[in-house]
Amino acid sequence: MLRIHGIARSRAFRCIWAAEEAGQAYEVVPVGFGPGLKDAITPINPNGKIPALEDGGLVLFESLAINLHIGAKAGAPLMPAGDDGARVLQWTLWAATEAEPQAMQWAYNTFILPADQRDPALAAAGAASLAQRLAVLEAHLAAGGPWLLGTGFTMADCNLASVLYGAWANKFDLAPFPKVKTWLDAAFNRPAALAARKQREG
Template sequence: MKLYGTAMSRSARCLWALEELGIKYDHIPVEVPKAKSPEVLKINPNGQIPTLDDNGVAVWESMAINLYLAEKYGRAPLWPSTPEGHAEAYQWSFWGMTQVEPHLLTLLLNRMFLPAEKRSEEAANQALEALKPPLKVLNHHLEGREHLLGKDFTIADLNLASIMALGTWINLDLSATPAAKAWLDRSLVREASQRAHKMK
């Protein structure tokens, strides 16, 4: 098994899943500007990271990789044992990708990655506003719950927390949503997460 992609990218979430599952794998720390290298393009026509090669089975899209890994190599509670549990895992993963990640990326670009003269404070503020409704939904759901599906940490927590982790790069203030903040902190201190985020 090979995972292409540096931990300083969305690949961190797949490294976290691999570590959490205790799978033996080779980490090929392809950096973002090198994502269109022939070795990646050979198995991912997008030329993007993360890309997984599981003994000849190529999988790309970070959430798809993690759901695949959890289903194939995980067991309950990490990979829930019922279709209803799977539905919740898909739901929070797709929700994170569509409702949360785009706004966090806009924030990262305009507060961190773009050269100073290209940053837009207006775009950053719009992203902060756009994040409020989904963060409220998440916070409300987590009030009185330790994890997204209840008492156990599952792939749903890993996937969504790995998206929310992007906010930590710019110290996103989550004090208005304390249940979401406590859940994110609980998720990110897990040993597998710490190991993954320290990689190249």
């Protein structure tokens, strides 16, 4: 049984979605935002952040690494081997380094921080940076698709789409990126994603 420490309204959402896609039994050990977060999670994750995963004797932090592990337990087609396995790693690292920092800069300065702490210039810069990356994604999906690796949904889709969830759910302007929008709409309406979204969105 996977034990996912966190709450669905955090990055644990992605791990819940991954477990649903993988058909792996899991329980959510609720560790929410607030003053008790550090004390509760630091024994599991020395970074003091959610999510963290316990799988038997294995303890993991980093949401996207957790998802790669969950995918590996299920194997293909969710987590293919060989060249396609390398492509899943590529898109996962791209999500973490090229998409998430930009999306978070926009998100913090658009809807996460209290209104008086938001910096419109940082929001605009984050949006512009994210748009540059989404143009790359748009071209990739236009050349293949409907999923990142072609015809089948993989953990690459789960990882990258989940990093873009906040942008998708909070009306980031996807009009210039219709293929990205179609891909995100399809990803977040999969049965496994809907099960995770139900926990997050209530």
